[in-house]
Amino acid sequence: MSPILDIDNVSKTFGGLHALSDVNLKVEEGETHAIIGPNGAGKSTLLNCCIGRLEPDTGSVTFNGRNMVGMEPWDINHAGMVRVFQTPEIFPDLNLLENVMIPALAKRDGTFRFNPFRSLARETEIRDRAMSALADVSLDRFWNHHAGSISRGDKRRLELAMGLVQEPKLLLLDEPTAGMARLDTNRTIDLLKQIKESGMTKVIIEHDMHVVFSLADRISVLAQGRIIASGTPDEIRNSPKVKEAYLGESEDE
């Protein structure tokens, strides 16, 4: 079986900085693949190369059999690859429900649909879907709050709901629990485990080892723009190379 996401020899430089050097990474259908690595390792850059925010200098990103390099972000979204950003990217001027209705509408309406005379009040199906996605991240009580006014942790959960409501084939999560209180982190882990059972493929970038080891089927370690190890959680835990490059320093913290 071919992998759902195949990152092949991707390199990216910013000026003289080699943010990614010959990165190879395969994500199999149904797995939860964690990418770990120290700050500035290039993790977010790698995701940016997948969803069309950055174009890799060399290499290809094949998703579901199609090369994504050079495709428009909205087409990549509709191909089924959805990203949750590291700094929450939400619609601060809309309320929580509307924030989740927008991606639900994208799923139904495609990249463009001109329906100025359709009543939003009659979009009960979209509304219900959005509401249940909000309920999944326990934000449904606050559905009519302004998204700009909620806490950072809540914004991340809101963005998670925005991703989930689209039922993507592949969900890319960039540090989904950063900035969350412990209780919220645990709740989010539970939610992500639930999603795992539903069979959704995920790539998750995470600093919190507790989160990584409780969720990931496979882990890749990125350091200074290179994949230095890739394997099961046990293999990674016991790899001396990884300990040296990453885990060592993180356990001291």
Added chain:
Amino acid sequence: MSLKNNLVVMLLFSAIVLSAPWWLAPIGANYPDLLQKFAIFGLFAIGFNILFGLTGYLSFGHAAFLGVGSYTAVWSFKLLTMNVIPAVILGTLVSGVFALLIGWLSLRRSGIYFSILTLAFAQMSYSLAYSVLTPITNGETGLQLSQQDPRVLDAMAGIVPTEGLPTTNLFGMPMSGYSGFYFCAVLLIIGFWVTLKIFRSPYGLKLTAIKSNTMRMKYTGFNTRPYLLSAFVISGMFAGLAGSLMAVTDPLAGAERMQWTASGEVVLMTILGGAGTLIGPLLGVGIIKYFENIFSALNDSALRAAYDFLPAGLADFLTTVTSPFVGEGWHLTLGLLFMLVVIFLPGGVMQGISLISRFLRRRLGMAGESGGAS
């Protein structure tokens, strides 16, 4: 009875607009000429608000569409018929095509660069109207009717003006005075219904989401360009409709209608009233047109008469102090008002109204009243 119900909103709105000649009488703003202006600029502003208020894209060139609408309408009067229906329809459509072109080019950029591009295109149209396009626009004189115009549809129907210039009409009903106002008012009501539908549609929600976070929209699966372009064209068509109505009430079109000051005026109106709200832009139109037409007509003797109930010395003093703010000075008053609103109420007059109503509701609530007004 809730303002969430479109029918309730439309009934209320129609009643207010159609009764304007009556309720505007006490402040002396009920003469047909001014009423027509309220309705025409109202259409201009609510259309502009679909672009600026919903998507946040600030066009500084909408007067170009106003001008195109006017020229098209006058040509319709000259070539086809003095009936206003074809003039209004053609004015709206031709402006729409023109907006498609300018929007397609300008929307390659966003923010200030978009604004500058629209401004440049409008100024270009303005200069062209004075130079190369003179055969279409009749240059500085402006496009006028003449008795010898072909008016093929009228000729076919056997309508030939007996003497003097023909007048615009709606199937024989002359479009001057109050009937002209009511024609504009009905179109304003229809236009308002269109904006209400857009505001409360998934399409409208997507436009506000673009304003809130364009980048997010793209990664959520939306191609934002066609959304912005369609909003641009719709607002251009509203401007074209307004321009053709100017020609309906006064069948003459000049290039000055396209000048950047006219584009700036609709920006001021929208911001003053409250961009992105349904009726804010209409309040802005009301305030600015009232100042322009009523305040500017006040002179010292009118002021003195207003202060007549005060002791003579005080009345003279007040007249001297306030006279710079009226008559020729109305721009000063309006400028001050605009500054105050933008500094203290960035959401425009509508923000002030919602603050007051929230305050009142809280006061009433504290007094133990549970009255379910909403």
